[in-house]
Amino acid sequence: MKMKISILFGALLLAATAHAKLNVVATTPDIAAIAKEIGGDKIDLTTMARPTEDPHFVDAKPSFILKLNKADVLIHGGAELEVGWLPKLVEQARNAKIIGAAKGEVRCCEGVQMREVPEKLDRSAGDIHAAGNPHFLVDPANAKIVAHHIADAFAGIDAANREFYEANAKRFMAALDAKLVEWQAKLAPFKGEHLVAYHNSWLYFAERFGLKIEIFLEPKPGIPPSPAHLATVMAKMKEQNARVVIVDPYLNRKTAETVARGTGAKVVDVTQFPGGVKGTEAGYIALMDYLVNSLAGALGEMK
Amino acid sequence: MKQNFLKWSGVWIASVLAVSAVSAQETNEVEQLRKELREMRERMQSLEQKLGNIEQKPAAVAVPQPTANPEPASAPASDWKPSDLVRATKGGAYVDVGMVATFAAGSSTAKDIEGGTQLGGHDPNQRGFTVQGAELNLQGAVDNYFRGNANILFSIDAEGESFVELEEAWLETVSLPGNFQIRAGQILSDFGRLNTQHPHSWGFVDQSLVNARFLGADGLRNPGARISWLAPTPFYSELSLGIQDSHGETASSFRSAGHSHGGEEPEGLPFGYRHPDNDRGVRHVTDLLFTPRYAMSFDLTDSQTLLIGASGAFGPNANGSTGDTMTQIYGMDLYWKWKPSDGQGGFPFVSFQTEAIVRRYELGSFDWDEDGNLGDGDGNTFVDEGVVTDSTGLTPAVLNPETVTDYGLYSQLLYGFHKGWVAGLRFDYVTGEAAAYERAGLLLADNAGGGTLLGRDPLRDQRWRIAPNLTWYPTEFSKVRLQYNYDDRRGFGTDHSVWLQFEFLLGAHAAHKF
Numbered sequence: 001m002k003m004k005i006s007i008l009f010g011a012l013l014l015a016a017t018a019h020a021k022l023n024v025v026a027t028t029p030d031i032a033a034i035a036k037e038i039g040g041d042k043i044d045l046t047t048m049a050r051p052t053e054d055p056h057f058v059d060a061k062p063s064f065i066l067k068l069n070k071a072d073v074l075i076h077g078g079a080e081l082e083v084g085w086l087p088k089l090v091e092q093a094r095n096a097k098i099i100g101a102a103k104g105e106v107r108c109c110e111g112v113q114m115r116e117v118p119e120k121l122d123r124s125a126g127d128i129h130a131a132g133n134p135h136f137l138v139d140p141a142n143a144k145i146v147a148h149h150i151a152d153a154f155a156g157i158d159a160a161n162r163e164f165y166e167a168n169a170k171r172f173m174a175a176l177d178a179k180l181v182e183w184q185a186k187l188a189p190f191k192g193e194h195l196v197a198y199h200n201s202w203l204y205f206a207e208r209f210g211l212k213i214e215i216f217l218e219p220k221p222g223i224p225p226s227p228a229h230l231a232t233v234m235a236k237m238k239e240q241n242a243r244v245v246i247v248d249p250y251l252n253r254k255t256a257e258t259v260a261r262g263t264g265a266k267v268v269d270v271t272q273f274p275g276g277v278k279g280t281e282a283g284y285i286a287l288m289d290y291l292v293n294s295l296a297g298a299l300g301e302m303k
Numbered sequence: 304m305k306q307n308f309l310k311w312s313g314v315w316i317a318s319v320l321a322v323s324a325v326s327a328q329e330t331n332e333v334e335q336l337r338k339e340l341r342e343m344r345e346r347m348q349s350l351e352q353k354l355g356n357i358e359q360k361p362a363a364v365a366v367p368q369p370t371a372n373p374e375p376a377s378a379p380a381s382d383w384k385p386s387d388l389v390r391a392t393k394g395g396a397y398v399d400v401g402m403v404a405t406f407a408a409g410s411s412t413a414k415d416i417e418g419g420t421q422l423g424g425h426d427p428n429q430r431g432f433t434v435q436g437a438e439l440n441l442q443g444a445v446d447n448y449f450r451g452n453a454n455i456l457f458s459i460d461a462e463g464e465s466f467v468e469l470e471e472a473w474l475e476t477v478s479l480p481g482n483f484q485i486r487a488g489q490i491l492s493d494f495g496r497l498n499t500q501h502p503h504s505w506g507f508v509d510q511s512l513v514n515a516r517f518l519g520a521d522g523l524r525n526p527g528a529r530i531s532w533l534a535p536t537p538f539y540s541e542l543s544l545g546i547q548d549s550h551g552e553t554a555s556s557f558r559s560a561g562h563s564h565g566g567e568e569p570e571g572l573p574f575g576y577r578h579p580d581n582d583r584g585v586r587h588v589t590d591l592l593f594t595p596r597y598a599m600s601f602d603l604t605d606s607q608t609l610l611i612g613a614s615g616a617f618g619p620n621a622n623g624s625t626g627d628t629m630t631q632i633y634g635m636d637l638y639w640k641w642k643p644s645d646g647q648g649g650f651p652f653v654s655f656q657t658e659a660i661v662r663r664y665e666l667g668s669f670d671w672d673e674d675g676n677l678g679d680g681d682g683n684t685f686v687d688e689g690v691v692t693d694s695t696g697l698t699p700a701v702l703n704p705e706t707v708t709d710y711g712l713y714s715q716l717l718y719g720f721h722k723g724w725v726a727g728l729r730f731d732y733v734t735g736e737a738a739a740y741e742r743a744g745l746l747l748a749d750n751a752g753g754g755t756l757l758g759r760d761p762l763r764d765q766r767w768r769i770a771p772n773l774t775w776y777p778t779e780f781s782k783v784r785l786q787y788n789y790d791d792r793r794g795f796g797t798d799h800s801v802w803l804q805f806e807f808l809l810g811a812h813a814a815h816k817f
Binding site: 050051052053054056057059060061062063065066069083084085086087088089091092094095096099100111123127222223224249250251252 | 346444447450475476477478479482483484533538539541598600601602605608610640642644645646647648649722723778779780812813814815816817
């Protein structure tokens with residue numbers, strides 16, 4: 001009898017702990033990768049945007065409403081990257097845990113030194129965001145800030161596992177610190193060199209690693225390249241000796257190839273999201289490894 | 304900007320210090336605050352460092368001293384001048400303000416293009432230019448418990464008269480227990496897909512025929528409330544019930560008095576050849592309009608999503624003299640979308656949407672002579688012009704009660720084939736089963752003892768339409784659309800229309816539902 005009861009109790013306890021996993025929804029795969037580092041097997045993670053998808057244009061699928069409804073934590077960029085699809089989903093999710101500065105709403109951009117915050121909002125300048133350039137997670141220093149936020153949120157909601165989350169965050173940040181030295185060393189030889197990007201999503205990366213990514217195939221953010229603009233780009237590339245064109249999976253690689261052909265440059269596939277390009281699936285550090293290695297490789301080759 | 308940030312940080316730190324002094328005994332909190340303070344200091348240090356790096360003038364960066372009595376910092380000096388544009392933006396105020404203005408230009412072979420051919424209240428309805436509407440949208444969090452939304456539409460009709468419509472104005476609960484949500488105010492009834500969408504998110508220049516004929520030129524919307532429940536199923540499924548007033552211009556098919564603008568009344572004959580003049584008023588709760596709906600959605604693959612729904616609308620109508628006639632409308636809708644995982648700016652995509660609607664409408668008995676139309680006033684023994692008579696042409700018609708059934712559907716395919724470019728094709732079909740009043744050989748009197756034979760009711764007769772179109776979205780904030788309508792109305796013949804629609808959006812753009 002005692003045996004039975006203890007088995008029953010044990011089973012109940014197991015069920016309870018199985019249920020105790022935090023339901024976490026992350027908007028983009030980069031945020032999700034950091035959440036995974038910290039949450040490990042103590043969380044059930046849902047990523048809304050796919051790694052190769054344009055994070056500005058994700059469909060507000062009803063299945064997300066269900067995920068958000070059950071979420072203990074929603075982690076989003078907070079800098080309007082998801083403004084076209086996330087707000088309606090959150091409205092329909094009817095979940096107080098993730099709305100309006102609740103403990104379960106993590107705005108990653110808090111504490112990040114946002115760049116390119118427009119002084120004047122003017123849509124004739126293209127698709128700019130009032131909160132500044134939202135692609136801040138390509139700087140590993142910002143990944144540390146985000147890791148900190150996420151660990152705080154997890155520990156605040158799931159106090160029983162506080163130490164687990166904090167240890168994971170510490171480990172992840174230490175790994176980033178160590179890696180950052182390595183990454184900076186790899187890109188140091190190319191300090192001040194110009195690269196060409198399709199869309200202005202690499203500012204934070206460029207600043208961290210001393211590169212210049214100031215020439216864009218898009219005339220303005222979100223505006224498709226015109227032949228006249230591409231001609232200017234090619235002239236600028238020659239002037240600045242820019243020999244590498246980087247392009248995200250959801251942007252038009254053909255345009256990048258045309259420009260590269262005309263200037264003797266090389267196209268490098270990059271991604272802001274783990275899984276966006278082959279070899280980046282393992283997580284945030286694998287992603288940065290890939291970015292640094294492929295850019296250092298291409299820049300070295302084109303020197 | 305940065306100076307301000309530092310100043311605010313200083314104020315914040317000072318408040319933290321003040322708070323920590325008060326609650327010294329609560330060690331946990333103090334420790335927490337200390338930790339925060341430490342973090343804040345670290346952050347400030349890193350900020351200062353960054354500022355120094357960025358500005359190359361470290362001396363210019365003032366380190367703010369926390370003040371003992373923090374005063375609210377004065378508002379940032381504004382360099383706004385009355386001649387400047389007022390810019391509304393997300394997050395800049397308690398309310399997001401947006402304006403969508405839609406216009407059309409075009410022509411049609413239809414003789415009744417002014418107010419006849421196009422059924423939708425905001426469809427292009429004349430040769431030349433049409434103001435389809437300038438819609439102001441306001442939304443934001445009301446407080447901790449509600450969010451609010453209002454859509455106010457300004458427009459100019461075919462006669463050049465300006466008008467304003469309160470399309471929607473509601474508050475909605477943020478988080479009720481049990482996964483319920485309540486929306487109350489002036490609301491669009493949750494019936495199918497098109498009815499709850501504002502015209503600027505439609506894939507076509509004009510409203511579908513089924514929606515316009517059964518749910519009304521402006522869509523089915525009225526003051527009321529809607530309660531919805533997110534069901535605990537493994538897939539998304541939502542059950543909702545709307546309860547609204549059943550009268551008014553926007554309760555077409557119900558106790559709508561007469562027809563709203565844009566209706567199909569080429570000869571001015573009322574629906575069912577009876578005057579809708581029998582408003583019974585609301586005496587019982589059953590005299591309200593009820594709209595239940597169930598919707599569910601599945602992700603078929605990573606790049607394909609399906610949403611299907613079933614809707615109903617039940618309420619009294621005001622047709623005939625008996626006073627207890629009801630209308631029942633049933634609808635099924637389906638939306639499928641494919642979007643690959645590496646599209647650029649949401650392109651390419653293919654979407655298919657269809658809605659089928661059936662309406663059962665109880666017509667009451669009606670006597671055309673009840674107001675003494677026969678030979679009154681003009682000293683003439685014939686039935687007055689415009690009165691419906693029986694097949695002899697000599698006696699005003701007495702119509703018996705009967706239930707008439709109408710049905711129809713639209714199906715539309717949209718193909719976003721290149722960033723910013725969408726090709727569309729829509730098929731519309733509506734018809735009604737021939738009813739006794741249509742088969743009775745009724746005449747429309749001509750005041751000379753004769754009349755025109757009335758056959759099928761033009762408000763219920765068969766009509767179909769095919770509309771291909773091409774839309775260019777320079778950005779998400781503007782669009783230009785070219786559409787051709789091949790329109791076949793039984794009894795009227797075939798018409799061709801071409802419309803060029805253009806639209807712009809200012810201010811906040813609310814995210815769209817799937």
